[in-house]
Amino acid sequence: MSQFTLIHNFKKKLRKDGTAIINLKAYLDGKRKYISTKIYVKPTQWSKRLSQVVDHPNANAYNAEIHRQLNELENYAYDWVRKHGSITLNQLDGYFKYDDTGSFTDFWKYELANDTKLEKETKKKHKTALNYWTKFQKDIQFSELTYNLIRDFDTFLYKHKLHTNTVFTHHKQVRKYINVAIRSDLLDSNKNPYLKFTPKLVPTDRTVLT
Numbered sequence: 001m002s003q004f005t006l007i008h009n010f011k012k013k014l015r016k017d018g019t020a021i022i023n024l025k026a027y028l029d030g031k032r033k034y035i036s037t038k039i040y041v042k043p044t045q046w047s048k049r050l051s052q053v054v055d056h057p058n059a060n061a062y063n064a065e066i067h068r069q070l071n072e073l074e075n076y077a078y079d080w081v082r083k084h085g086s087i088t089l090n091q092l093d094g095y096f097k098y099d100d101t102g103s104f105t106d107f108w109k110y111e112l113a114n115d116t117k118l119e120k121e122t123k124k125k126h127k128t129a130l131n132y133w134t135k136f137q138k139d140i141q142f143s144e145l146t147y148n149l150i151r152d153f154d155t156f157l158y159k160h161k162l163h164t165n166t167v168f169t170h171h172k173q174v175r176k177y178i179n180v181a182i183r184s185d186l187l188d189s190n191k192n193p194y195l196k197f198t199p200k201l202v203p204t205d206r207t208v209l210t
Contacts, residue, residue, distance in 0.1 A: 003026070003027045003028070004024055004025065004026055004027075004070060004073060004074055004077075005024075005025045005027070005051070006022060006023070006024060006025070006066065006070065007022070007023050007025045007034070008020060008021075008022050008023075008041070008043070008046040008048070009021070009043065009046075010023055010025070010034055014043075015040065017040075018042050019040035019041055019042050020040060020041070020042075020043070021036055021037070021038075021039070021040055022037045022039045022040070022041065022046065022066060023035060023036055023037065024037060024070055024073060026073075026077075026089055028087075028088070028089050031089055032089075033089040035073070037065070037066050037069055038185070038186075039053075039065065039066060039185065039186075040185065041053050041056055041062070045059075052066070053066070058183070058184045058185075060110075060114050061107070061110070061111060061184045061186070062184065064110045065102070065107070065186060068103075068106065102141060102142040102143070102186065103139055103140070103141055103142070104140050104141060104142045104145060104177075104181065104187075105133065105134060105137075105138075105139045105140050106139070107142075107177070107181055107186065108130060108133070108177045109130065111177060112126050112127065112130060112177075126173050126176075128170070129169070129170040129172075129173035129174065130173070132156075132157060132170055133153070133174065135156075136152075136153050136156045142181070142186065142187050142191075145178065145187070145191065145192075145193050146193055147193050147196040147197050149193065150171075150174070150193040150197045153171075153174070154167065154171070154197070154199060157170055164200050164201065164202045165201060165202060165204065167199060167200070168199045171194075171199035172199075175194045178192055178193070178194065179192075
């Protein structure tokens with residue numbers, strides 16, 4: 001059975017910005033395979049003892065994503081051995097690619113649960129949007145965040161007889177967490193579906209007291 005660990009900068013080479021990749025290391029029969037998490041941090045932001053990101057503004061999000069990937073890979077290897085009796089490093093190759101396996105929904109849930117800066121009412125709005133999101137589809141991968149998906153979500157919201165501006169607010173929350181993922185280097189900014197989709201917003205009547 002393969003053994004999995006986390007390793008930072010195994011090539012001993014930093015990028016121009018001073019960061020290096022965090023890899024999942026699979027070890028079997030004296031051989032090693034390194035699988036990219038697509039997360040880069042500086043040497044001072046990685047604790048070898050704890051095997052986690054430290055002193056980084058996105059440390060919580062990064063650590064959650066890294067350990068999610070590690071758990072998925074371990075589960076995949078376990079299931080493979082259970083079904084086939086054994087597994088080779090080559091059979092792991094190409095399996096664990098973030099764009100195909102990363103859950104945006106799980107990322108949103110984690111960020112919302114661990115955001116201590118949100119006011120109570122604001123957090124309530126974010127939870128409401130998340131509830132509609134999971135009713136629309138239970139789990140959505142980062143690779144599924146497309147214009148068509150957001151358009152279908154928009155249609156789904158209107159089918160619930162929501163006001164146009166309420167629909168806009170829910171889109172605002174989805175867009176917020178997509179932007180958080182982009183800032184955390186978990187999603188390419190060019191893949192933001194809201195670059196192509198703009199939710200509607202209508203003026204509201206306000207009574208002016210004189």
